[in-house]
Amino acid sequence: xxxxxxxGPASDPTPGSFSGPAxxxxxxxxxxxxxxxxxxxxxxxxxxxxxxxxxxxxxGLLGPNGAGKTTLLxxxxxxxxxxxxxxxxxxxxxxTASGRLALRRTLGYLPQNPGFHPDFTAFDFVDYVAIxxxxxxxxxxxxxxxxxxxxxxxxxxxxxxxxxxxxGMRQRVALAAALLxxxxxxxxxxxxxxxxxxxxMRFRELIAQAGEGRTVLLSTHxxxxxxxxxxxxxxxxxxxxxxxxxxxxxxARAAGRVWSATHRDPSALxxxxxxxxxxxNVGEPPEGADLVEPTLEDGYxxxxxxxxxxxxx
Amino acid sequence: MTWHVAEEDLRAYAQGALAPPLxxxxxxxxxxCARCRARLAEAADPVALDAAWERLDAELDAPRPSLLERLLxxxxxxxxxxxxxxxTPVLRRSWxxxxxxxxxxxxxAVRLADQPALFLALAPLLPLAGVALSYGPSLDPxxxxxxxxxxxxxxxxxxxxxxxxxxxxxxNGLATLALPGYGLLALAWLLPALAITATGLALTARLGPVVxxxxxxxxxxxVLAVARAQTHPHDTLAPFTTAGQCAAxxxxxxxxxxxxxxxxxxxxxxxxxxxxxxxx
Numbered sequence: 001x002x003x004x005x006x007x008g009p010a011s012d013p014t015p016g017s018f019s020g021p022a023x024x025x026x027x028x029x030x031x032x033x034x035x036x037x038x039x040x041x042x043x044x045x046x047x048x049x050x051x052x053x054x055x056x057x058x059x060g061l062l063g064p065n066g067a068g069k070t071t072l073l074x075x076x077x078x079x080x081x082x083x084x085x086x087x088x089x090x091x092x093x094x095x096t097a098s099g100r101l102a103l104r105r106t107l108g109y110l111p112q113n114p115g116f117h118p119d120f121t122a123f124d125f126v127d128y129v130a131i132x133x134x135x136x137x138x139x140x141x142x143x144x145x146x147x148x149x150x151x152x153x154x155x156x157x158x159x160x161x162x163x164x165x166x167x168g169m170r171q172r173v174a175l176a177a178a179l180l181x182x183x184x185x186x187x188x189x190x191x192x193x194x195x196x197x198x199x200x201m202r203f204r205e206l207i208a209q210a211g212e213g214r215t216v217l218l219s220t221h222x223x224x225x226x227x228x229x230x231x232x233x234x235x236x237x238x239x240x241x242x243x244x245x246x247x248x249x250x251x252a253r254a255a256g257r258v259w260s261a262t263h264r265d266p267s268a269l270x271x272x273x274x275x276x277x278x279x280x281n282v283g284e285p286p287e288g289a290d291l292v293e294p295t296l297e298d299g300y301x302x303x304x305x306x307x308x309x310x311x312x313x
Numbered sequence: 314m315t316w317h318v319a320e321e322d323l324r325a326y327a328q329g330a331l332a333p334p335l336x337x338x339x340x341x342x343x344x345x346c347a348r349c350r351a352r353l354a355e356a357a358d359p360v361a362l363d364a365a366w367e368r369l370d371a372e373l374d375a376p377r378p379s380l381l382e383r384l385l386x387x388x389x390x391x392x393x394x395x396x397x398x399x400x401t402p403v404l405r406r407s408w409x410x411x412x413x414x415x416x417x418x419x420x421x422a423v424r425l426a427d428q429p430a431l432f433l434a435l436a437p438l439l440p441l442a443g444v445a446l447s448y449g450p451s452l453d454p455x456x457x458x459x460x461x462x463x464x465x466x467x468x469x470x471x472x473x474x475x476x477x478x479x480x481x482x483x484x485n486g487l488a489t490l491a492l493p494g495y496g497l498l499a500l501a502w503l504l505p506a507l508a509i510t511a512t513g514l515a516l517t518a519r520l521g522p523v524v525x526x527x528x529x530x531x532x533x534x535x536v537l538a539v540a541r542a543q544t545h546p547h548d549t550l551a552p553f554t555t556a557g558q559c560a561a562x563x564x565x566x567x568x569x570x571x572x573x574x575x576x577x578x579x580x581x582x583x584x585x586x587x588x589x590x591x592x593x
Binding site for chain 1: 329333336375376379391392393396397399400453454455456457458459460461462463464469577580581582583
């Protein structure tokens with residue numbers, strides 16, 4: 001794997017929003033280690049020998065629909081046990097009852113579709129999750145609920161019913177619930193889906209703050225999320241890890257394989273008209289092509305293309 | 314102000330020892346009564362007073378608990394348990410009203426047709442359905458969050474089961490009172506209700522919250538159909554005779570034991586899978 005950083009517009013973290021260790025290998029000891037995880041649903045192999053290592057900071061999990069991202073997150077969050085393989089998180093082995101309980105006590109999980117009791121207020125809902133997280137002392141619990149609602153900037157609407165909140169606000173309520181008890185391992189499943197650009201930026205700031213000193217695994221469709229937030233990125237496709245490295249390394253996969261032209265090159269893996277009116281082509285460039293700086297998305301496309309070619313072979 | 318916090322309660326409040334609902338009353342009162350706040354300041358040492366103010370501050374943020382929660386706390390249920398119960402779908406007002414309506418219609422039908430078997434057949438199914446719908450991915454929108462929480466899934470299930478069973482049995486009891494002409498026979502639903510509810514829960518651990526209770530419900534209807542076919546129209550159906558009641562009690566105990574043996578399954582894997590199960 002090349003380590004040559006190839007900065008591009010999408011691979012540059014937005015100043016002020018980047019958090020966690022500098023791009024590079026997993027800094028410090030790995031906090032989460034998975035070896036050969038597998039899981040089947042009927043005849044579908046959702047996870048097929050997934051091995052990975054996570055450290056502190058935000059790690060992005062990219063992959064197309066059906067790649068196995070949600071399944072992997074559910075396994076790591078102890079919602080579903082794997083059929084094969086094992087993992088440890090923060091020193092706990094969820095394969096044992098005591099290890100599973102210990103991990104759950106230090107886990108924050110934001111599912112892809114966090115369900116809400118519509119009649120609950122934002123405060124009620126977070127309070128309910130706090131009770132599930134064993135915060136039974138009322139005074140301490142109320143303080144903690146207020147703390148996490150403050151952290152996601154929802155203090156003003158804490159008494160409003162969830163059904164009256166916008167989608168972005170509800171996602172922030174769910175993030176607040178995930179942050180209860182200062183979890184050491186935060187698992188976030190596509191938290192920015194369905195949010196408008198302003199809400200997405202707000203959410204990225206929150207995730208960046210949450211990533212300080214914690215291990216965060218962020219599943220997303222948005223390469224911008226990874227470029228702006230993550231010091232590591234994993235690409236999952238067909239239930240297998242296709243890439244694991246830094247965003248710069250993923251971007252470098254596309255070095256010399258992105259070119260500009262006046263037309264969509266039929267030999268290109270992908271090509272589209274840019275705002276400038278020229279076509280951006282990704283693939284194997286023809287002789288004398290006008291090469292341009294690659295982005296993280298280009299690298300991601302090429303990794304997925306490699307996976308498609310492998311599947312076809 | 315027509316009342317003030319009692320000296321004893323004020324001291325307990327300052328020490329953090331006052332329990333709900335008295336705690337809530339004190340919180341509400343202290344926010345509007347300068348005199349009691351001054352008394353509190355005199356009654357407490359500075360450290361305890363800081364803690365009390367902090368607690369009061371946090372309490373002020375908390376929305377007023379729902380009617381159900383307030384009722385449960387008044388009945389002696391811990392406030393955190395009351396909150397868990399308030400999130401139980403089948404304890405919502407709409408569900409409870411539906412059950413009441415169904416029971417009222419059944420009682421009316423029994424009175425018109427003089428057929429207590431109608432009520433005795435339906436009554437055990439209501440607690441079964443209520444318990445089946447109180448925990449699991451199909452009706453509990455926060456199920457996925459609950460599964461990964463450190464609170465043991467079986468404990469949550471039992472808390473909700475006890476509440477739903479209590480409500481269901483109370484409703485059935487009220488319906489029984491509306492059928493005074495049948496004597497003890499009108500209570501013959503109780504043991505079958507416990508038996509099929511416990512069996513449904515025991516099967517839930519293996520078959521999920523839909524298939525398990527559904528199979529038990531179908532089996533109950535099948536047993537009644539067979540009993541009906543083998544019994545004279547004016548005789549009591551076998552499940553509601555003494556022998557049938559003994560059998561129901563035995564099934565309830567055995568199912569309870571099986572449920573206890575399989576309790577860890579509620580904690581290790583999602584019952585029946587998540588709604589959007591797939592590769593993801």
